Amino acid sequence: MMVSCCGLITSQKEPVPLKSVEVELEVKDHVATVVSTLNYHNQEDKPLEAVFVFPLPGDAAVCHFSATVGQTEIVAEVKEKQEAREEYDDALSSGQQAFLLEESEQSPDVFSLSVGSLPPGESASIRLEYVTELAVQADEGLRFLLPAVLNPRYQPQGSVGSEGSNVQVTSVPASLVPYTLSFSARVSSPRPVSKVESSSPLDPLQYLNTEQTQATVKLAAGHKFDRDVELLIYYKDAHQPSAVVEAGQASSQPGSLMGDSVVMLSLYPEFPQAVMSSVASSGEFVFLLDRSGSMHGERIKNARDTLLLLLKSLPLGCYFNIYSFGSSFEHIFPKSEDYNQKTMEEALKKVEEMEANLGGTEILEPLKHIYRQPSIPSQPRQLFVFTDGEVGNTKEVINLVKQNSASHRCFSFGIGEGASSALINGLAKEGGGHAQFITGADRMQPKVMQSLRFALQPSVVDVSVKWDLPSGVSVTALSPPIAAVFQGQRSLVYAQFTGQSSEASEGCVTVAYSLAGHPSQTQLHFSLKPAEDSGLTVHRLAARTVIRSLEMQVREPGGQEDAGGKKKVVDLSVQSGVSSVFTAFIAVNKSNSEAIQGPLLRRAIPTPRMRACKVFMVPYSMRMPVMSCDMAQLPQMSPMMGPAFGQKTCKKKRQRAGGMPELPQMSPMMDQSDTLESCRPKQPPRDPLLQLVSLQKASGCWLLDPHLAAVLGKTSEEVEKPKPASVKQDVWATILALIWLHGFKMDAQEEWELLAMKAVSWLRAQKASLVTECVEAGNALLGCNVQKDAVGL
Structure with missing residues (x-):
């Protein structure tokens, strides 16, 4: 062949x-x-x-x-x-x-x-x-x-x-x-x-x-x-902001990138707990799933399970749609639909039928289709892309995301060995989102749910970087403007310092931003004295950052190659x-x-x-x-x-x-x-956690039925008997599901945390009585010892 x-x-x-x-x-x-x-x-x-x-x-x-x-x-x-x-x-x-x-x-x-x-x-x-x-x-x-x-x-x-x-x-x-x-x-x-x-x-x-x-x-x-x-x-204590100042190359011209000092700032913004504990109840969530042939077997099964978790974890009041692509592309709804029980069930039914049977990996056309859809007022668009990253037109795809970066955030997931790091990181970087890689025996779900938490965080806007340097020292920013800031995530900033100061040897940088309507800032003081023996590592990383930015500009889609821009890249590269x-x-x-x-x-x-x-x-x-x-x-x-x-x-x-x-x-x-579909293994029985998740309603509650009893390892009669008489069946079922999650699945908490929060919100809205009695009876039934406040009640 x-x-x-x-x-x-x-x-x-x-x-x-x-x-x-x-x-x-x-x-x-x-x-x-x-x-x-x-x-x-x-x-x-x-x-x-x-x-x-x-x-x-x-x-x-x-x-x-x-x-x-x-x-x-x-x-x-x-x-x-x-x-x-x-x-x-x-x-x-x-x-x-x-x-x-x-x-x-x-x-x-x-x-x-x-x-x-x-x-x-x-x-x-x-x-x-x-x-x-x-x-x-x-x-x-x-x-x-x-x-x-x-x-x-x-x-x-x-x-x-x-x-x-x-x-x-x-x-x-x-x-x-x-x-x-x-x-x-x-x-x-x-x-x-x-x-x-x-x-x-x-x-x-x-x-x-x-x-x-x-x-x-x-x-x-x-x-x-x-x-x-x-x-x-x-x-230990990884989230400490830091600054590394590196001396320029003695043989290079002062005033050039290689001749001047360069600083690399590593910033970790910390958001107030009150903001972080709240979860957005709006947004347009678009999931784009690779169904090319190379996604067969465990990859597509993992992706289906992940979409189940995502769909159950979405907040009521948002909009959503699911696209899938190979040589062609499909979408579940003609346009993003309101998230409710009916649309969720319709989407899950189609997700269950998805196989890796759409041929090649043409990601550009579905992306164009998504970007052509008009934005929904007060529903910020969040795009989740799942792919094994085997595309040849990487730069074209990243450029398209960059062109549309003002209208959405893009979260990307590289699945399996050999997923293109340039594609996965480029999508997230240009789309103001976050990139994750799922390799080996990694479960996809924890990483995806972490990104969903980022997507549900309030969006950080109006980011600015302000330098306070002694007289005689000027600064040139080398990094593109910061597009996205997430709780606990690092932002790297490169800058070039020209000139010298006879007095002060300290500088200060302030990153200011607006979070949920409140102005906030992160500040870092640092020494201007270059670090010992750091070689030219920081200079080279800074040069790479500038080169990548210039390359994107030189080859804007549909435009002629910019000869002047190309010369800048060549000069800086040399x-x-x-x-x-x-x-x-x-x-x-x-x-x-x-x-x-x-x-x-x-x-x-x-x-x-x-x-x-x-x-x-x-x-x-x-x-x-x-x-x-x-x-x-x-x-x-x-x-x-x-x-x-x-x-x-x-x-x-x-x-x-x-x-x-x-x-x-x-x-x-x-x-x-x-x-290669004939090589696929027989489907194993579904994991009990995913079975429980699949039974949850869009509102956040569970129903008391034989399917729930089976997941809990009980008969219908055993589950119904201990229920306090005046308590509604769906309230009792929801409390049992929460006790089971906290009692048996704490090792996978990041996977079910958001949908559990949704269940707790639903219970609070019911103003349910006898909650303490229900929790005690549920513990006795399931053989657990889960405290009421641990569940969030």
């Missing part, structure tokens, strides 16, 4: 030039520096060339790329992309070794590495370094992800870069992957490190000092990078040494005296064959899709590999339109798992 793919193709008989991959992570507070070393050896009698396509975090700033051949280290320079490509081609044409690293024009989380002219018997070591901010999770952990998976990206018809050549895939069992991998991390912070968790097995955390502010951790031996490596880092879509890293070994003779052989790293019905890619930088169901039954893939996978010979003989290999893509007509 012919499929589009990532990485190079080789028969299993050919030697594999990659021998090992080593990844070292250094985390300082909430910033990570990652150094990856890829070691190659050419065991053949002809020179080799290799091209690899691999993922990085979407907001990573690639800041160093070098190659060591023998005793010679060649450090790459950042150059305008076309210039770098031509220099690479010229080097290969003249028989020199050359190395090229470039970012995809379709998605900023995908890179291509070309290793050209590795002589027979020669070894080469490639070193790649990047810095990235660590996102704060709902449970206050900082999330680092080393992407090992690059799923085929679905490319809609008619979009840029949808032409290419056929490439055939080969694979080997995971146990036969012929290279080794290692991963280690060092964590340091002003605050103690309380724990480090991972979806992969870890060796025990080793503390390096008695204060426990420094620690090291490694992946357990024998780990194959056949899935993303996720680390969750927890600090000056800071940070990659961009318009530049590339190029290294040429000019010290080798003999030109390499003969045409270059192309060699690839075979992919591991993973568990059934899933699509995985091989580790960190050598990828092509592997389908482990019967190949003959899989759909035909679109032939969309980019031209750079063609044989490289003399520059004059090559067509390199577009340069970098296209992302691995799927046919516009179907997703690669579209025909």
Whole structure:
């Protein structure tokens, strides 16, 4: 079968030039520096060339790329992309070794590495370094992800870069992957490190000092990078605002971004408890669910269960609608409907029938349809997007959300291994919302309900940042204006300080905003004295922030590319040494005296064959899709590999339109798992918690019926008998449901907290009598000891 793919193709008989991959992570507070070393050896009698396509975090700033051949280290320079490509081609044409690293024009989380002219018997070591901010999770952990998976990206018809050549895939069992991998991390912070968790097995955390502010951790031996490596880092007192001032580069021009000091502010606004305990009773909630083929199995089941929880947790008085998409899209109602028992039941019935059977992943059209719907007065629009993030037109999608950012907030959820961090983070960032990733054995529900709580928080408006600096020091904001502020969530602000003060060495920043009609502010005093030995990490992250903002402006949808804006990006990218879509890293070994003779052989790293019905890619930088169901039954893939996978010979003989290999893509007509429904496991019986939730009415109450009795593990007679005589049946049923939740399901409280609040509000509105007696009788019936005030009564 012919499929589009990532990485190079080789028969299993050919030697594999990659021998090992080593990844070292250094985390300082909430910033990570990652150094990856890829070691190659050419065991053949002809020179080799290799091209690899691999993922990085979407907001990573690639800041160093070098190659060591023998005793010679060649450090790459950042150059305008076309210039770098031509220099690479010229080097290969003249028989020199050359190395090229470039970012995809379709998605900023995908890179291509070309290793050209590795002589027979020669070894080469490639070193790649990047810095990235660590996102704060709902449970206050900082999330680092080393992407090992690059799923085929679905490319809609008619979009840029949808032409290419056929490439055939080969694979080997995971146990036969012929290279080794290692991963280690060092964590340091002003605050103690309380724990480090991972979806992969870890060796025990080793503390390096008695204060426990420094620690090291490694992946357990024998780990194959056949899935993303996720680390969750927890600090004590994580929510302290902080400022890191970093000195400029002595060799750079004063007044330039790299020549001046740069500050990174980390702010955690705290909202008054009175505001936080109230939940909005209005809003238009639009849920957009990916039903492409790759969502089959557990993913779509998890999504259905999550929509059940969301629909039960919505407040009476709001509006809602559910869209789902694949190659086409559907919506449950023609326009958002008032939330009540009738509309909720109608929606749930359709959710129960949803399968991953809509083909590809075309998210742009349903988004356009949603944005075309007129806003409902006094009902702020909140958009929830659930996707496994396998789209090729990432930048186009994010631009559309940005264009409509004034009319809504967007909350995004990346489902499963390989969800594009650029897409998921970009949707939330440009939509003023919050991003969550659901991987491995994670339950989707707690993370989604956390985001619903954010959506129900009062919206923060009129955000302003004011600086108070000594005379002689001026400030230039480098970050885009803050669009969203949520309780307990970090806001990062970068700024450049020009000039110096002879007197005061302290500055102050005030972030002011309006919350639920009340003016509020967060203030931070900080020293202007640069931190010791911080390198240029903050400068590079700040440069990356500016570059991303400029790139968005250069390519406004429907407009011509802005040549002046593009020059600004290229200049800043070259000056800071940070990659961009318009530049590339190029290294040429000019010290080798003999030109390499003969045409270059192309060699690839075979992919591991993973568990059934899933699509995985091989580790960190050598990828092509592997389908482990019967190949003959899989759909035909679109032939969309980019031209750079063609044989490289003399520059004059090559067509390199577009340069970098296209992302691995799927046919516009179907997703690669579209025909895998036969692999789906039988549906297990529904979890008792979800059964109880499914019985709740839109108003918040439960009815006393056999279904409720069954969930509680009782007969109808056993449930009805202890009810105090004058108490209404639905009041008694609702109190029993609340006691059961508090008595047996406290470990999942974040999942049911909002719908329990709705039930308590309903009970209060009934002005129910004998509540104390009901709680005592309910405890006796269910064998619990739940206090009345714990339930909220």
